[in-house]
Amino acid sequence: MVKLLSPPVPSDAPATGEAKHFLGHMHMLTATLSSLCHTDIVHILWLHGVIPEVIAALIPLCEVFGSLQPPSTYRSSTSEEVSVYTVFSLAFLFLLRLYKFYVPSQGHYSSGRTGPVRPELTLDYFLLMRNNIIPNKFTTKNADCANIADPLDHLPHRSIYIDSFPKLRAWYFQNQECVASILSGLCNPRPVLDITNKIFNMIFWKENKGGQGVLRSSCLDSDTDTSSHSSRTSTTSLHGSSRSTSTSISKDEDQVLPLLPAWQVLEAIPIVLEALLTACANGRLSSRQLTTGLRDLVDFFPASIAAIVSYCSAEITRGIWKDVPMNGTDWPNPSEALYSFESGVKEVLATTGVHIQSCYPRGMPPMLPLPLASLLSLFITFKMDKSLEYARAVVGRAAIYHAVHSNWPGMLICGAIGYQKLRKWQDFLIVTLSCSTFTHDRDAVVQLIRSCFRAFLGPVLSDCSSVTSARGVVGLLGQSLSNIYSLTPGILFLRTYHLFHDPHFITEVILKLVMECACNLAQECTSGSPVRLKSGVMSLTESFSTARQVAILGASLLYVAGQEILVQVLFEETVPTILLSANKGRSGTEGSFSNLLEGYAISYLMFFSSAIFAGFRSASSKIGSSKRHERIITSHLNFMARVFEHNIVLNCDPTLWKMHVRCFLGLVVRFAPSWIQSMKLDVLQKLSNVLKVWQEHDLALSLLELGGTGAIEVVVESLF
Numbered sequence: 001m002v003k004l005l006s007p008p009v010p011s012d013a014p015a016t017g018e019a020k021h022f023l024g025h026m027h028m029l030t031a032t033l034s035s036l037c038h039t040d041i042v043h044i045l046w047l048h049g050v051i052p053e054v055i056a057a058l059i060p061l062c063e064v065f066g067s068l069q070p071p072s073t074y075r076s077s078t079s080e081e082v083s084v085y086t087v088f089s090l091a092f093l094f095l096l097r098l099y100k101f102y103v104p105s106q107g108h109y110s111s112g113r114t115g116p117v118r119p120e121l122t123l124d125y126f127l128l129m130r131n132n133i134i135p136n137k138f139t140t141k142n143a144d145c146a147n148i149a150d151p152l153d154h155l156p157h158r159s160i161y162i163d164s165f166p167k168l169r170a171w172y173f174q175n176q177e178c179v180a181s182i183l184s185g186l187c188n189p190r191p192v193l194d195i196t197n198k199i200f201n202m203i204f205w206k207e208n209k210g211g212q213g214v215l216r217s218s219c220l221d222s223d224t225d226t227s228s229h230s231s232r233t234s235t236t237s238l239h240g241s242s243r244s245t246s247t248s249i250s251k252d253e254d255q256v257l258p259l260l261p262a263w264q265v266l267e268a269i270p271i272v273l274e275a276l277l278t279a280c281a282n283g284r285l286s287s288r289q290l291t292t293g294l295r296d297l298v299d300f301f302p303a304s305i306a307a308i309v310s311y312c313s314a315e316i317t318r319g320i321w322k323d324v325p326m327n328g329t330d331w332p333n334p335s336e337a338l339y340s341f342e343s344g345v346k347e348v349l350a351t352t353g354v355h356i357q358s359c360y361p362r363g364m365p366p367m368l369p370l371p372l373a374s375l376l377s378l379f380i381t382f383k384m385d386k387s388l389e390y391a392r393a394v395v396g397r398a399a400i401y402h403a404v405h406s407n408w409p410g411m412l413i414c415g416a417i418g419y420q421k422l423r424k425w426q427d428f429l430i431v432t433l434s435c436s437t438f439t440h441d442r443d444a445v446v447q448l449i450r451s452c453f454r455a456f457l458g459p460v461l462s463d464c465s466s467v468t469s470a471r472g473v474v475g476l477l478g479q480s481l482s483n484i485y486s487l488t489p490g491i492l493f494l495r496t497y498h499l500f501h502d503p504h505f506i507t508e509v510i511l512k513l514v515m516e517c518a519c520n521l522a523q524e525c526t527s528g529s530p531v532r533l534k535s536g537v538m539s540l541t542e543s544f545s546t547a548r549q550v551a552i553l554g555a556s557l558l559y560v561a562g563q564e565i566l567v568q569v570l571f572e573e574t575v576p577t578i579l580l581s582a583n584k585g586r587s588g589t590e591g592s593f594s595n596l597l598e599g600y601a602i603s604y605l606m607f608f609s610s611a612i613f614a615g616f617r618s619a620s621s622k623i624g625s626s627k628r629h630e631r632i633i634t635s636h637l638n639f640m641a642r643v644f645e646h647n648i649v650l651n652c653d654p655t656l657w658k659m660h661v662r663c664f665l666g667l668v669v670r671f672a673p674s675w676i677q678s679m680k681l682d683v684l685q686k687l688s689n690v691l692k693v694w695q696e697h698d699l700a701l702s703l704l705e706l707g708g709t710g711a712i713e714v715v716v717e718s719l720f
Helices: 018-023 026-035 039-048 051-065 084-098 123-139 166-180 190-203 206-209 214-219 229-249 262-281 287-298 304-318 336-353 370-379 386-404 409-420 421-440 440-456 472-477 487-500 505-526 540-580 588-618 627-645 655-670 681-693 697-705 709-718
Strands: 323-325 367-369
Touching: 018 026, 018 206, 018 627, 026 084, 051 084, 051 123, 051 166, 084 262, 084 709, 123 190, 166 214, 166 262, 166 304, 166 323, 190 206, 190 287, 190 627, 206 214, 206 697, 214 472, 214 709, 229 370, 229 440, 262 287, 262 304, 287 304, 287 370, 304 370, 323 370, 336 370, 336 421, 367 370, 367 409, 370 386, 386 421, 409 421, 421 440, 421 487, 440 472, 440 487, 440 540, 487 588, 505 540, 540 588, 540 627, 540 655, 588 655, 627 655, 627 681, 655 681, 655 697, 681 697
Parallel strands: none
Antiparallel strands: 323 367
């Protein structure tokens, strides 16, 4: 695929003939890009890890075809004619689908301590990744494959940077400016305003031809009260030109089509959108005219959907536009499917063990912000046609994103509109928008995590159905997804973990669930009721094995939810807080064994979460991750040393604490000795002395041996 998107340059081609070189392959490029429009293609590319290479192949296509002017015979993208607009739109929209260009900066998840929990995948990031990958591919070839022709051999091995493509770079930074600031803070030169007028003339050509005067009376009236200063600026600047050209539009349709290079059209579209939304908000432009105008613009120039999505997404996040009634007259009415969609969402959540009390307020008219209503109205105009999937995938992805991140009533309204308009997408919308619950409801997140543990453990052993019930990974993830109501908690967690807002609380939830499971296992093991058979009582070996599996599950969920930041929170905050908290006051054999098993489970949770972090760190080149991993291990070992020095007084049970120290240090010494090689010798010596008091001589000696050459004298002294 990358080879098809990067046709080789003929040997006799002139150095300045790059555009002509691509023009000769227009039909082949159109066929290739059209085949890449399917939704599954993006997921397949992600799985194969070739996104950087594909982006590097698409950028030259966008730069070249976006700089060319379409022929005078071009009318619309709906025709079968292949034009520069067609190739550019296919390449440009597919490029944007590979990263979330429409997500405003305010929507990125911040950790509150060291930046974003999940880093933003920008175009620069992918190009840097590609520049890092390509040299390795061509310098580390396998000797066994030396005789096999590499399909990427003809591709340029040089590094690619966005600065090498001035047109794309200009749009990229303009898009970031539009996302970060309102248009009043941007400087719009006169050529851009002239292009804006041409776009207006094309959008409202039919209305002005019929004498309705939409441009004069609706969209560009200087007396209109606008919602922002930027709206007044762009509306007034367009007033004179549009009024003077409205009479000539009816003479010749050719004069109203903005047959300009794609990059110039994209630069002017945000101004057009601001004027259109402002006119609609003030009643000068009907919602039908707005939606029809946007769709006409997309039909003429499909790549405009990128600017529409980016602008509407930024305005939705800013929240400065008034809500519009979704009453069926001005905007689509979701009332027919609203309550059935809500019941479907609740049923899907209930199958995974999440029960919510939220419901759509009865009697409240459905309303949405104007930009979101416009985006949804445009989205439902696209038919389920494969030829339109390249544009529908972009606007649909953005519409679903904002629906998921809306509040509960807003999500239901968006889902109900799509539910009744897009029948084939009903199950998809129910499952996808049910994830909206976890963006603002912590209790739902806690229920989901608890349900994951319950599905993993299965029923208690006293239940006669435990032999045939699904447990472990099968219970957590399931074997197959026959319908939306067979969704398992593990699958739902993997679909929603990126939606958890400020996920630091998850560390405490997971730690307490691991301890709770360990306590329940201890009760099962020590149960001495005479009515029970011995075969129904869990053995000690099985209880420790199950506690270890529960800890591994907790570590996996923890790292998936927040990666290394949550591991750091676990080591530095959550576990010390639990150890410093008051004792539960359990007594007897059951209480002693419960504390023993809890300490064991806590140690495995910490060790495996740190091991997962270390594994991902070694497989990536992320700067600073090695120091962070070393810091979190050091912090916990220093915490142990301060406890032994009596500088910190614990309130947990001594049995729990001793088991935790023995188990955690034993795991580190046996499986990850490199973690403590940088520890200070005095800390290791303090830990070793306590282990000797506890009769753990072998572990104490092994711990000292990892201190390096400086610990030789201490090791020798400990032998005598």
